[in-house]
Amino acid sequence: MNPSLNKPIKNIACIGAGYVGGPTMAVIAQKCPKIKVTVVDINPQRIADWNDEDLDKLPIYEPGLKEVVTEARGRNLFFSTDVDAAIKEAQMIFISVNTPTKTYGKGKGMAADLKYVELCARQIAEVATDDKIVVEKSTLPVRTAQAIRSILDNVGNGVKYQILSNPEFLAEGTAIHDLHNADRVLIGGDHHTPEGQAAMDALADIYAQWLPEKRILQTNVWSSELSKLTANAFLAQRVSSINAISALCEKTGADVEEVARAIGSDSRIGPKFLKASVGFGGSCFQKDILNLVYICRSQGLSEVADYWEQVIIMNDYQKRRFAENIISTLYNTVSGKKIAFLGWAFKKDTNDTRETAAMYVASTLMEDKAEIHVYDPKVTEEQIISDLEYLSSLNYHNLRDKQIRTQIHIHTAPYTALENAHAIAVLTEWDEFKSYDWRRIYNAMLKPAFVFDGRNILNAKELKSIGFKIYQIGK
Ligand code: UDX
Ligand code: ADP
DSSP states (O other): OOGGGGSOOOEEEEEOOSTTHHHHHHHHHHHOTTSEEEEEOSOHHHHHHHHOSSGGGOSSOOTTHHHHHHHHBTTTEEEESOHHHHHHHOSEEEEOOOOOBOOSSTTTTTSBOOHHHHHHHHHHHHHOOSOEEEEEOSOOOTTHHHHHHHHHHTSOSSOOEEEEEOOOOOOTTSHHHHHHTOSOEEEEEOTTSHHHHHHHHHHHHHHTTTSOGGGEEEEEHHHHHHHHHHHHHHHHHHHHHHHHHHHHHHHHTOOHHHHHHHHHTSTTTOSTTOOOOSOOOSSSHHHHHHHHHHHHHHTTOHHHHHHHHHHHHHHHHHHHHHHHHHHHHTTTOOTTOEEEEEOOSSSTTOOOOTTOHHHHHHHHHHHTTOEEEEEOSSOOHHHHHHHHHHHHHTTSSOOOHHHHHHHEEEESSHHHHHTTOSEEEEOSOOGGGGGSOHHHHHHHSOSSOEEEETTOOSOHHHHHHHTOEEEETTO
């Protein structure tokens, strides 16, 4: 066996200080005080934000993250732009860079763009002078480990690598809780060789510092990679399934929450992930399913591909249905009308807006010439504009950049966003929306005062008694 792979891990590097790399490494550093953890990123602003004395400036918002960073930063947790130095020093390197859906060429709109992962592998190959364990942490298509291995093994400078797959299952908004209490940790590696097994055990030892060993599962690399895609596909499928039923409820007079409660009481189905909504968002669900669909098609499994693609088609339908209901309820046009959005993030307790339903609903309404006024407690104006410009780049809508800037208005307080509105649309389930003074809001709105609750969080009975006309999903 190669002795260097059997040494205890003293230094970890993580390439990519984003939503996955940042919180995951912060928790590893917190729980393993003897290991030095260095998180590196090519984006200097991101690193400066991670290093900011003012913890409110951390680049991502996650409940509990500040406390973990306070405990570990400067002790054994470091953030830096010096990627080469971190690679050189580490025995174990996590790759945690972004893997967006390709926006060009072969697999456009479907396959994951692996260029950032590939660049990382090349940089490791160039810089490393001793043996390394390389851990893929980003969500990647099945067989990416093979690509990383082929880059690393073909450099020929005698350095030996073990490639592990260790997918992240944390959900945003509960990342720290999910990391502290993971249902399972998955480690995929080559358990047929002593070096492979040693690498898997080295990573398992890290997680065993705070998780029971029975929750740390070891598999082959391909099973680990595919399990990540499959877990997200199953979760997204549940949301699309209940959303499909919500459309039927609206036609028949059934109540989707009652249906969800009834079916969720069956212990085989279970109660989680059955909340009907305006549509799922986030960086993972759509991307991972598109990826799964792409892999199936490239393996000639067209029925399997079609099956999973339907989850996305249903989600697109749900977002469109919500926007079209607003237009038809407001007498078939929203031209020049003020539509107030409560929430823009793809779910509560995060400032992440990737694939948020809000941007799709906004662009449908803006194409019908609506004036959109947004209030979200955590999302910035620049982000909202850049989301709409991103949809322009995909030709999702025909709005010009100038038009976007004149039709969207971002507010830093809720009541100004809602004043004189023709309608309110709830896009994110932030808790604070429930406790607003809805009578005051009603008095300040144009009548009839319409509310479209895309998250079913408002008290419909109470709002109706105030005078609102309220529409909820699946009711
Ligand atoms: C997801 C997976 O849960 C996580 O394991 C994986 O690592 C990354 O992808 P995340 O995208 O952070 O996590 O959010 P999640 O809580 O899963 O929600 C995804 C979307 O589905 C959100 O837009 C959410 O609002 C929506 N959703 C979720 C529903 O509409 N209804 C539900 O019942 C649950
Ligand atoms: P995720 O949700 O997967 O964590 P993010 O986009 O939040 O994705 O974070 C990925 C981070 O990886 C970004 O901050 C980006 O700057 C960084 N990154 C991408 N490529 C490289 C690279 N070659 N070296 C270092 N950092 C990189």
